Amino acid sequence: MAQPERFGRYRVLRRLGSGSFATVWLGHDDLLDTPVAIKVLAENWAHNLDIHQRFVEEARILRQADSEWLVRVHDIGTLPDERPYFVMTYADRGSVADRVAEGPLPMDEALRLLTEIGQGVTVLHRHGTIHRDIKPSNVLLQSSPVGERVLVADLGFAKSIDEASGFTASAGTPGYMSPEQSVVGGDIDVRADVYSLGAVAYELVTGKRPPRPPVRVPPSKLRPGLPPALDELIMSALSPNRNDRPPDAATFTSRIREIRMSPDLELAVPWWQRHRTAWMRLGASAAAAVVMLATALAATAAPRLPLMEVYDSSGELHVRVPTPWVRQMQINGWSPRELGMPGGHEPGMLVATDLAAWPDPEAKVSGLFAGLLATESDSPDLDRLISVGPCEGEPQRRSFANADWEGEVWQWLDCFPDGSGGGVFTAAALQHRDRGRTLYMEIRQADQQPQTVAEILDGVRLTAL
Numbered sequence: 001m002a003q004p005e006r007f008g009r010y011r012v013l014r015r016l017g018s019g020s021f022a023t024v025w026l027g028h029d030d031l032l033d034t035p036v037a038i039k040v041l042a043e044n045w046a047h048n049l050d051i052h053q054r055f056v057e058e059a060r061i062l063r064q065a066d067s068e069w070l071v072r073v074h075d076i077g078t079l080p081d082e083r084p085y086f087v088m089t090y091a092d093r094g095s096v097a098d099r100v101a102e103g104p105l106p107m108d109e110a111l112r113l114l115t116e117i118g119q120g121v122t123v124l125h126r127h128g129t130i131h132r133d134i135k136p137s138n139v140l141l142q143s144s145p146v147g148e149r150v151l152v153a154d155l156g157f158a159k160s161i162d163e164a165s166g167f168t169a170s171a172g173t174p175g176y177m178s179p180e181q182s183v184v185g186g187d188i189d190v191r192a193d194v195y196s197l198g199a200v201a202y203e204l205v206t207g208k209r210p211p212r213p214p215v216r217v218p219p220s221k222l223r224p225g226l227p228p229a230l231d232e233l234i235m236s237a238l239s240p241n242r243n244d245r246p247p248d249a250a251t252f253t254s255r256i257r258e259i260r261m262s263p264d265l266e267l268a269v270p271w272w273q274r275h276r277t278a279w280m281r282l283g284a285s286a287a288a289a290v291v292m293l294a295t296a297l298a299a300t301a302a303p304r305l306p307l308m309e310v311y312d313s314s315g316e317l318h319v320r321v322p323t324p325w326v327r328q329m330q331i332n333g334w335s336p337r338e339l340g341m342p343g344g345h346e347p348g349m350l351v352a353t354d355l356a357a358w359p360d361p362e363a364k365v366s367g368l369f370a371g372l373l374a375t376e377s378d379s380p381d382l383d384r385l386i387s388v389g390p391c392e393g394e395p396q397r398r399s400f401a402n403a404d405w406e407g408e409v410w411q412w413l414d415c416f417p418d419g420s421g422g423g424v425f426t427a428a429a430l431q432h433r434d435r436g437r438t439l440y441m442e443i444r445q446a447d448q449q450p451q452t453v454a455e456i457l458d459g460v461r462l463t464a465l
């Protein structure tokens with residue numbers, strides 16, 4: 001559809017996007033001097049009475065519910081060709097789908113969004129409406145004086161609770177849709193939206209949309225360290241049998257609130273950094289002289305560190321890492337192009353005591369980066385991957401081989417020119433014997449525990465996807 005100049009008194013600025021039944025435009029209300037979003041029924045549906053009614057019904061529900069957690073409808077009108085349009089709050093910060101496309105959200109942000117989405121759905125339930133299509137792209141974000149606010153949108157599939165029983169057509173989006181919604185003629189109630197809230201929660205904390213029901217892999221498998229109460233709540237919301245779910249959005253939301261208020265949340269949950277396209281490689285800058293300010297533990301006195309297994313969001317790459325390092329992580333892959341290697345987005349993870357400090361060569365941080373190279377890349381040697389050493393001096397070079405992997409390892413011991421002692425930087429390029437996959441790793445230790453590197457290298461596994 002060509003860009004019209006106006007819809008009624010609203011000046012059209014640009015197209016925001018199109019869905020199955022409508023196009024949404026950014027407009028300006030010159031009288032009130034405010035931006036607005038204008039949703040116009042698509043031409044090809046203009047003569048379908050059912051769609052036409054549903055479109056107007058969406059505007060009516062949003063207007064009547066009139067909530068700060070829902071998109072507000074301010075006006076409705078009809079174009080000269082009889083197509084209806086309605087005018088709503090403009091959500092200037094995109095949708096939750098854009099946010100989660102960058103990777104799993106930090107826990108505080110995920111819980112805040114879930115609370116607000118839950119509030120929006122609760123308003124609908126109290127209004128006597130089932131949304132039936134709760135998903136990240138239908139949750140919009142708007143700037144507010146205190147940051148941003150969530151606006152639940154797109155009630156194109158919404159149904160009144162009274163009419164929903166025995167409703168015949170199936171509606172919803174796979175992955176977010178409850179099993180009863182895919183049964184033609186199945187009756188649904190508010191617990192269908194509770195299922196979708198569980199699916200959205202699953203995606204916010206893992207970065208992955210849950211599979212079709214029954215969901216068997218709990219989110220904590222993809223995000224170790226998730227508070228057990230949140231893991232249980234999400235899995236109960238995703239129960240195939242709706243009797244096992246929280247009874248409504250209000251209950252789901254109050255449980256999220258309790259988890260959010262839990263005093264040991266900070267301790268129980270590692271802080272996560274979302275995917276950063278330009279992952280910064282330690283030592284990639286010219287600042288090759290690394291100064292570790294911290295005093296390291298003496299090698300002999302250091303107790304052995306317990307290890308735990310973490311895996312990247314694709315599930316292919318499994319690594320055993322000292323548990324104390326698993327304070328923060330980014331598991332959503334990386335781009336080998338950062339190291340001048342071919343490939344797009346590949347499985348990878350960064351686990352560290354402090355992710356923000358990781359790129360800083362002077363910070364006291366322990367952690368590990370592991371990233372697979374693109375399948376088609378040839379066996380790399382570390383010369384090609386490390387152009388500038390992370391520490392002064394030449395590394396110790398050795399080859400590595402175990403039942404699964406073979407390759408080379410470079411290690412800078414005593415990576416500290418100021419003589420503070422301790423601190424090891426290890427780089428490894430390993431090729432999988434059976435699968436031909438190549439793995440690049442950097443291990444950064446703020447202390448001297450030589451056996452840790454051997455244990456980490458021995459614990460790397462690939463699983464078939």
Ligand SMILES: Nc1ncnc2c1ncn2[C@@H]1O[C@H](COP(=O)(O)OP(=O)(O)OP(=O)(O)O)[C@@H](O)[C@H]1O
Pocket residue numbers: 016017018019020021022023024037071088089090091092094095137138140153154156
């Ligand atoms: N109030 C709004 N403010 C800003 N953008 C909006 C607003 N409402 C919808 N949009 C955007 O307009 C686009 C079309 O929205 P619409 O609700 O018609 O369809 P959809 O949700 O993308 O798809 P479908 O309806 O098929 O599920 C989407 O990109 C949506 O994010």
